[in-house]
Amino acid sequence: MADSSATEASTRRRRAAGRSASLLPVNGQPEAAFLGSAPANVRGGRGQAKRDRSLETARSDCHRTQESLLSSASGYNNYRGILNWCVVMLVLSNARLFLENLLRYGILVDPIQVISLFLHDPYSWPALCLVIVENMFILVAVYTERQLSKGSFSERVGFLIHCTNMAIMITFPAAVVLLVPSITPVGGASALSLYTILFLKLYSYKDVNRWCRELSTIKVKKLARSLSYIYYFIFAPTLCYELNFPRSPKIRMAFLIRRLFEMLFFTQLLVALTQQWMVPIIQSSMKPLEDMDLSRMTERLLRLAVPNHLLWLMFFYWFFHSSMNFTAELLRFGDRQFYNDWWNSETVTYFWQNWNIPVHKWCLRHFYKPLLRKGFSKIVSQSAVFLLSAFFHEYLLSVPLRMFRLWAFMGMMAQLPLAWLVGRFLRGNYGNAAVWISLIIGQPFAVLMYVHDYYVLHYRQEAE
Template structure:
C-alpha cells in the first residue's frame, strides 16, 4: 500500500460520554488556539462568578460547630459534674402540692374573662350604651393587668418562673379580650376595619367562607350568634391573639401528630432545664458582685461565656413553644391557621425579625395598633414607634414584676430598636444586615440575663439552691 494509514486517536475525558475521534494529522494542522486550556473567568468565591453551591462549606461548618460544642459540653461536665437532677425537680412538686400559688392564680384567670360575654350581650341589647360598655371593658382589662401584678409582686411564695408564667397567661388573655371587644364593636357599628391588608368584612365573609367551604364546613356563625361562652373560651384556648367569628378549622384531629408534638414538648422542656442548670447557673455563680461593680473586661467575658448556652436555650424555646406547643394545641382544637412564625432567620433587619418570629403577636399589633394609628392620620414612623414602645412595656411587665426588680433595661432595649433599625438599614443590608441580626440575637439575650437574673441570683443564692430558682 502506497498511502500511509492514518492512525486514529480516541481522547476520552469522561468514559460515560462518547468522545469524537481525532486524527493525529488534524491535531497538527488545526489552529493551536483550540488546544488552549485557559479562558477568562472569575474565581468561584468571587462575587461575579455566579457560583452559589456552598453545601459542602455548610456541612463543614456544621461539623466544626458540633465538635466545638461537644468539647464545651465535656469541659463543663468535667469541671462541674452532672448538675441536672430531674428527680429533685419532681420532688419540688410532690413535696407540698397544695402550695402552688401560681397555679391557683392561673386557674382564676378564666373568671376574669367570663364578664366579656355578658358585657357584649348588654351592648347588643341596649342601644346608646357604648360609653357604659367602654367603662366596663376598660375595667375588665385593667383588672386583668393589675391583679396578677399585685399578687405576684406581694406574694413571697411565688418564684420567678411561676410569676413569669402567671403574668404571661394574664397578658395573653388581656390581649385576646381587647381583640374580642374591638371586633364585636366593629360588627355593631357595621364599619369596615383593616385586617392584614384587607378589610374586615372581606376577610370574615369571603376569605374564610371559601376556606371553610373547601374543608366541607358550610355552617357560618353570624353576629350576634357568636356572643356565647363556648365561643369565647374556644378563642381563649386557640393559638391566636386576633378574634374573628369563624376560624379556619380542620376536619379531623390527627392523634399521631399530637403524640409526636407532645413527646417533643416533654423532651425539649427538660433539655432547656438541664442546660440552664448545667451551663447558665455555673457561669452566673462565678460572679458574686452586682453588675455596676464588675470591670468591663470581666463583664465582656461573662457575656461571651453565656452567649452560646443562652442562644441554644433561646433556639430550643422557639421550637418548643412556636412549633411543638402551638401546633399541638392547634391540632387538639382543629385550628387551621398554623402560621405561627416565618423565616426570621433570613431577616436582614431588626424590624423584619420582629415581624417574622412571632406571627400571633405581630398580627395583633398590626391589626389593633399599627393600622388604626395610620387610619387616624399618624405617619408610619409614629405608628411603628408606638408599637415598639407598647412591646417594650409588655416585656418589662413580664420580667420586672416576677423578679421584683424594676431596672427598665428591657424597656430601653426595645424602645431603641426602631432608630437602630433605621440606622442599620441605611448603612447595611442584605447579608451584612442578616449578620448583624444574628450578632444581636447571640449577644443581646446574654446581656439581658446578666442585667436581670444576675442580680436576682446574687440576692437569693444563699437562701435557695440554684436549681430551685426556676420552679414554682
C-alpha cells in the first residue's frame, strides 16, 4: 500500500510539472501572452515578481543616450567590413582596367626586351665593369683607416684622403655614364645607385672609426678590422657602420626560400605590369604634353597615377621586405627594422622618417645630429637633410638619362613647404589623406616630365 501511494504521489508531481511547463513561452512568443490564463498560484511568488519587473524594464528602457557608429565620438573603430569592401572595389575596378588594356593593346609583355634595358651589346658590360671598380674605393678607405689606427697618418691627412676618395666615388661613375654611350639609362641608374650606397657606407665607416679614436675607449688593434668584416658591412642591409653588428643565431631556410620566391615573383610582376600597363599610358601622353592640352594632360596624369602607385607599392615590398630580409637572413644580420608604419603617416615628416629606416638612421646619425651639435637650428638641419636627399634623387635620374631638368630636385625640396602645410593645418585622417595624395599624384607627375623631356631630346630629334 505504501509503495502504491508513493507511486501515485510521484505521478501527480510529474503531471503538475507538465502543466507548469505548458505555461512557458512557446515558439518564441512573449511570456505575457500566457499570463492571463495562468493560475494565481503559478503567477504568484518571488520569481514571478522578478519577471514582472524585468518585463517593465524592457518596456520602459527602449532608448538611451548614444552616438551613431560613424560618429567619431562613438569610439567605434571596427571598420573591417568597409576595408574589405574597398579591397573588393579596388580589385574589380583594376580588373576592368586590365581587361580594357588587353582588348586595346593585346599582350605586350616581353621578358627578353628587359635585357636591352641593361645592354646595348651582349658582349659589352660597361655598367658591370663600373660596379667592379667599386672595390678600389673600398680598399682605399680600409687602408686609410688602418694607417690612422697605427698612427702612420695624422687625422688631417686621413681626412683629406677620405674626402678625395669619396669625391671621386661620386664624380667618376657619373662621368663614365655620361661619356660612354653604350651604357643604357637603366644600367647607368643601377650602377650609380650602388655607388651612392657605397658612398654612404664608407662615410659612416670613416665617422665611426674617428669617433672611436676620439673617445679612446677602443684599443688600436680592434679598430684595424679584417677585410672580410668590411665586406660583410658592404653587403649587409644597413648604411650605418658598427664595430659589432647584432647577429641572428642561425639561417632559417624556410624564411630564406619564401623571401627568394617573393623576390622572383615580384620582379616578374613589376616587369609585366610596366610593359603592359605603364608604357602604353606614357606613350599616349606624349601628344597632349607636346600640345600643352591641359585637360588631356590631367586625364593622362590620373590614368598613370594608379599603375604607377601600384608598382611603387610592389617595389617597396620587393626591396624593403623581401630583398633586404633575404640578404639579412643570408648574412645572419639581426636588425630587421627596414621600415616602420609609414602608411599611418599623418605628417609628411613622419613619412620620410619611417618609410626608409636605413637612410633615416644614416641621416640622423651622420648629418642631422652633427649639424645640431655645431649650433644649427632644427629647421636649418632638416632643410639640409632634404637638400642632400634632393641632390641624390636628381643625381640618380639626370645622369643616367643624360639630361638635367631638376624635376626630382624640385619635387624633394617641395616636401618642405608641404610638410609645413600638412603639419600646420591638417590633423589625423586628413593629414594621412594628404600624405597619400602627395604620393599618388606627385610621382606620376615627375615620371611624365622626365619621359616627355627624354622623348623630346632623343627620339624626336632622331625622327627629324
